[in-house]
Amino acid sequence: MSRIAKYPVAVPAGVEATISAGQISVKGPLGTLTQDLTGDVVIRQEDGQLTFTVANDSRQAKAMSGTLRALVANMVTGVSKGFERRLNLVGVGFRAQVQGDALKLQLGYSHDIVHNMPPGVKAECPTQTEIIVKGANKQVVGQVAAEIRAYREPEPYKGKGVRYADERVIIKETKKK
Incomplete structure (x- = not known):
């Protein structure tokens, strides 16, 4: 698994993350952003944090876990600070x-x-x-x-x-x- 994906993404107050079947959407004071998901990464929301784990042991899944974590972290920062x-x-x-x-x-x-x-x-x-x-x-x-x-x-x-x-x-x- 990617080293970047091991760190959870903190969701600040005023920002709401919604995980549905095929996408994640983050809503905050500066707008709403959505990102399509692949089946390679599992996202869990617990205690105001988003955690990312690989769904299978493929090389693609390991690479996508870090990429998706970085994209979601940028979405959270974007809707809160810009x-x-x-x-x-x-x-x-x-x-x-x-x-x-x-x-x-x-x-x-x-x-x-x-x-x-x-x-x-x-x-x-x-x-x-x-x-x-x-x-x-x-x-x-x-x-x-x-x-x-x-x-x-x-x-x-x-x-x-x-x-x-x-x-x-x-x-x-x-x-x-």
Whole structure:
């Protein structure tokens, strides 16, 4: 069995986990998330904790026990605290602003880029060069941040582009004559 799956997931107050035949749903103040289950892992809820055990001794079941435990732990964290990803715009004239449920980006192209946010994900712009993507689902928040970054990835000579706040861009030395 996976070492990760040995640790139980604590369900905080205000969060409710429901295990049905083919899925687990976690409901909290920030929304409801569901995850489909395979028959490889058995989930038990006792004393405000979720425990994960393998149903059979197959290699697939052992691997899925740790994976499912990590996914459920992210669901519990997401509906109670939420996730956020910070992006910075580096470059002259690069700016962002929120318009309803869309994000308008000016990234040096001849046109503005309008990125529509999926349901359950919000974008905030405290400054024109900073974007905060927030939501309950960690996978969706990360995917939206990656899509925004893909519009103009940081280039290695000047470092211009959209980058994660904690990302370090290694600048190359320019060609010498």
